[in-house]
Amino acid sequence: MNSKRTYNSDQLRDYSSLFSRNSVKEWMSGDLSSIDYKIDRYDKNWYSKNKNRYIDYxxxxxxxxxIHYQNEYIIKNSFLNDWLIKEVGESNSELYSEFRVGTAIAxxxxxxxxxxxxxxxxxxxxDKRLNSQLEEYRKVFNQIYLIVPSSKIKQYETYDTNVGIICYDNKTxxxxxxxxxxxxxxxxxSKALMNxxxxxxYKEIVAHYYGELPTLTSFNQFEVCSELISHIPKDxxxxxxxxxxKKRAGTYKLSSRYFVEFNQISLALKMNDKNRKKLFSVLKAPLNV
Structure with a gap:
């Protein structure tokens, strides 16, 4: 049914704003007006036939x-659901969304x-900034993967052959x-890692490798530890x-079965099981537009 309708780019961008940190934070506080607005603007007909819950909308x-707007949220969320959640479940793994390295954010x-x-x-x-992004990632990560549309493989395979490529196609x-x-x-x-x-x-790394921390002040601790860490064997x-x-990651809850549309935003906001249950409790309220 969805594929028979047409949607202009402005409407699709507007829809996509619902799956943002700010929107979810508003819902958690009980403010569902962003959803009401979209229904009133675009989907009165859907509402007249589907007076269900906010989560259904x-x-x-x-x-x-x-189907119509494969933006970053959709690709990230799909990759989490189709690929990474399985890997997390089978190994001692931790995930981050939007991880800063130097001037880039993975x-x-x-x-x-x-x-x-x-x-x-x-x-x-x-791909305007891709070379600079890859340069930053190479400094601290063991493996780098590009996730790109299958239609653009030729464009991206010419980059560093050490970089892996995962292609996606929502029609397969x-x-x-x-x-x-x-x-x-x-x-x-080590310099990139310090940042x-x-x-x-970094204090814990120094103490673990050298057996103790040297005398440090708040003014010199970065420089002293940076010098000591630079001498630790790379492996x-x-x-x-x-x-x-892995220690920093903290607690977050993802699901391979329920409300999978919200896994990416749950990861981005580091939502634990209690917070996810609170969110979905709010969103299970009857529509009231």
Missing amino acids: LKFVYGILD DLVMFNGTSKAFEIKTELDT PERFSRFRPAANNKIID VLHTNE ELNQFFINQM
Whole structure:
């Protein structure tokens, strides 16, 4: 049914704003006006036939976006659901959404036995900043993957052949497929790593490797620890980094069965089971437009 309707780009962008941090934070506080507005503006006819719950409308909108507007949220969420959640369930892995490294922000990052960065390029994106992004990721990650539309493989396969490529096509049963594996790199740039680590994390690495912390002040701790960390063998430093990031991740809840449309936003907001239950309790309220 959704595919028979037509949607202009402005409407699709407007729909996509529902799956944002700000919208979810509003819903958590009991403010559902952003959803009411979309129904009143675009979907009065749907509402007249489907006087259900807010969650039902959001699933309806997600279905439209999934077919007609493969933006970053949809691709991220689909990749989480189709690929990463299974890997998390089968290994001691931790995930991050929007992980800052230097001047770049990786779309998704996974830490298990290795560190992996995933950079998503949708049909709507250009590769203008890609070289600088990859340069930053190479400094601290063991493996880097580009997630790109299958229609743009030729455009992206010419980049560094050490970078893996995962292609996606929402018209195929297996939406994601590995086009090229990523090469493994464990040469960590200690200076770049220092700007990723929190103060307590780099202190813990120093104390663990050297047996104790030297005398530090708030003024010199970064410089002193940076110098000491630069002398740690790269393979050991790589493992220290992975261990620290797995500890930092904290608690978040994802599901492979229920409300899968919201896994990406749950990860981005680090929502635990209690917060997810609260969100869906709010969204199960009857529509009242």
